[in-house]
Amino acid sequence: MSIRDERKQQSRQALLDAALALSTSGRSFSSISLREIARHVGLVPTAFYRHFQDMNELGLELVDQVAMHLKGILHQLGQAYIYQPNTKTQISLDLFFQAVEHHPEPWVFMIAERWGGSEVIRHAITREITFLIEDLANDLGQVETVQHIRNLQDLQVLSNILINLSFTWAMTWMDINRQYQGPERSAQQNQFKLQTITQVHLIFRGISNWDPVKQ
């Protein structure tokens, strides 16, 4: 890639990063402006048009990048679970919350914009979430506890529940971190962790007693 192309690519990514940062810092994608993004990057507003036709085009690319990140994280967690099937639920969830805390923006963006302003972006996110659900269903098919369920549809239903709940968990976790400080935060975190552990146990208890023929 030529020097010019490289610099262009950098500016482009800087615009995407700025958009992600701005739209996950307590406001929504539809309420941030093209000028704000350019300003944040240190570019003149008109330079924006050298990279994207409009905010929608940038948004769609952002959905792509964000979904790819989540896919990586979820797959990693899934694989860890497959190869360490006796891992306690608590440890898996600790890893999950750690990942969310380490890089919260993609989660916030995906969840907030899932039912948010722009129709085009909403559709793109819906599409990406069905992919995430399919991916997790595939991973789940390799898990010991779930071996008796070979019906792909049943696996996807389980995956659907887990993905949707995980989004709520991620947001609740970040809400706790926003709202509480110091020792009270730890207390709230632990209490919430116990709740999610119970939720997971409840669901897998349902799976263990699932009759794949009867259902």
Added chain:
Amino acid sequence: MSIRDERKQQSRQALLDAALALSTSGRSFSSISLREIARHVGLVPTAFYRHFQDMNELGLELVDQVAMHLKGILHQLGQAYIYQPNTKTQISLDLFFQAVEHHPEPWVFMIAERWGGSEVIRHAITREITFLIEDLANDLGQVETVQHIRNLQDLQVLSNILINLSFTWAMTWMDINRQYQGPERSAQQNQFKLQTITQVHLIFRGISNWDPVKQ
């Protein structure tokens, strides 16, 4: 109430209704303007200030009204289930989807703004959702299938799962209605209904096999 007070109350409610309608027609609350709302009602923009200090104040009142509506619907569904415990899951879910379809705005508002733009509104919604979860937990305590679970925390965890999933169901349902028409819509609706039925069965299978002491 005097004539003047009555008319004022009407205008006030008209502003709230307009805000709900506008913020659930494909855009978000944070992206609609005070002027739009006034225009929709047939008032001059400055008249807005006779009723609310700003959009945030209107938003908070809207959260209140919307939450009250959802509370009514959910309680109604819960009661129907308690007094007809042998009701098939399918019938309960049909009632749910019917309620959502009959009056979708409160659901859209609650779900879209739950992680949406304004921090104040987000907090108010989080608060109302915890109330909805507590209410449903109380109703669930009276359900036969759940009789062996007397631990309030476990009931709330179950209620938590159901409320959060029900929000996703409601939105997915409306997405299907937006996206499909005619016979294809019915097909998509039925396929989705089967999925939710499986989800509910799975969760209640977990509940039936729950050991309240061990957990």
Added chain:
DNA sequence: TGTACATCAGTGAACGCGCGTTCACTGATGTAC
């Protein structure tokens, strides 16, 4: 019941501001010879 004054929901003009978008430009980088 009638009158004189008070209240106050709704009006309309005016403001300064940030927005998205257009356009002609500049000057560093790329390319052809």
Added chain:
DNA sequence: TGTACATCAGTGAACGCGCGTTCACTGATGTAC
């Protein structure tokens, strides 16, 4: 390698627009006597 021209990411001025908010107002309704 050096030169002459082409490309194109980024610039800066300018535009019209809808926004939130202020202010003094109007005229229907309410209240006191």
